Amino acid sequence: MIRFDKVRVSFDGFTAIPELSLEVEKGEFFTLLGPSGCGKTTALRTLAGFVDPEGGDVYVDGQKVTDLPSDRRQIGMVFQNYALFPSMNVRENIAFGLRVRRTGKAERERLVADIARRVDLTEDQLNKNVTELSGGQQQRVAIARALVLEPKILLLDEPLSNLDAKLRQQLRGELKQLQADVGITTVYVTHDQDEALTMSDRIAVFNKGRIEQVGRPQEIYDRSATEFVCTFIGDSSALSPEFISELNRSGTADLDPSRRCYLRVEKPALTTTLPREPAAAGTISIRGTVSARNYHGLHSRYTVNAHGSELKVLIKETGHPGPQPGDTVHVSLNPAHVLQYQATA
Known part of the structure; x- marks a missing residue:
């Protein structure tokens, strides 16, 4: 046309x-x-x-x-x-x-x-x-x-x-x-x-x-x-080489730490205890510390420090108290959701 x-x-x-x-x-x-x-x-x-x-x-x-x-x-x-x-x-x-x-x-x-x-x-x-x-x-x-x-x-x-x-x-x-x-x-x-x-x-x-x-x-x-x-487009977290290396070490991920890596904010899940088993095939759990929580009504936006990354996580509100700054949490994510790009000079 x-x-x-x-x-x-x-x-x-x-x-x-x-x-x-x-x-x-x-x-x-x-x-x-x-x-x-x-x-x-x-x-x-x-x-x-x-x-x-x-x-x-x-x-x-x-x-x-x-x-x-x-x-x-x-x-x-x-x-x-x-x-x-x-x-x-x-x-x-x-x-x-x-x-x-x-x-x-x-x-x-x-x-x-x-x-x-x-x-x-x-x-x-x-x-x-x-x-x-x-x-x-x-x-x-x-x-x-x-x-x-x-x-x-x-x-x-x-x-x-x-x-x-x-x-x-x-x-x-x-x-x-x-x-x-x-x-x-x-x-x-x-x-x-x-x-x-x-x-x-x-x-x-x-x-x-x-x-x-x-x-x-x-x-x-x-x-x-x-x-x-x-x-x-949208919102995402930049993932450090250390975070990518930890993903590779903790599971079957085969990501390149030398590339620029990002994760959309709604992709990871957040728990205060280590899950007994992955929520889905290929999911990896990474330990971190909550540094900030912003309440938006239907959802809260968490910032979690983990292996050199400030991971942003969007969590739907359920009416129950969630993790607070300073709490140790476990972030579950599928490495297939990580977006990778060649570093440019």
Whole structure:
């Protein structure tokens, strides 16, 4: 559906994207994820036609669109600040692109009413000024304005970043459901790992203008291809060479202590007594000392010092008192969950 073929983008001598080759399948909710300044928004704007690459080509449905103006690419875009017109009511905002196209009044009204129903905007809301709407409702207006033109592709540039945390959480599910209902190919830009993991069919992780890994959320999280992906996505503990050597000594693990090693915080288990037998085949128990405990309601986050490592362990709360700082504990883990990467100079 979408293909970047060796796309290169520079600004005033600075190379924002050295070379981007990427494919997005039809109907996917595809996320470009990475820290600020990594090139993800530049890639999105290049697809939209707002940025001209100095090399390579962009294809949509097999057609090269590199030299096509943005209004001929059949792409709808929702900006970070929504870019709604405060002097217009909701209905007028949604119909704006149709007016520019010189769509007839009857057809325009039909299309606006149809898309309003699909994004759950009421007749009463259509007649309100956009400044009277909540942040979530304004987002629906921005999406409706993009979808009413019946584009092939919907682009979303950090559309939830200006909302409070609770509303952001609520709208993730709504936005993903809306995309699934409409069935439109969607490219979503965010720096928020939770958004990417919970909403995406696939994710491309960007770093300094290059893609580090492309894959499904679970693959990105559990089998991070590079050290950058591992440390950027989710939370993990860096394991010392001494800790790795102890794993090798205590069981059947065959890990390389010279490589950089990490363990996701939810993978290990914590007990105050040495388990009589492993909870699962291949599990190894390592003794350590609790240095910190942080309570988060549904779970507590422990820091355990063991063999030169500060091991972070996420434990679900049961209502019973857990280990406290200074307590000796046993951390059980499966060495197969350890992620290893070649040390770089």
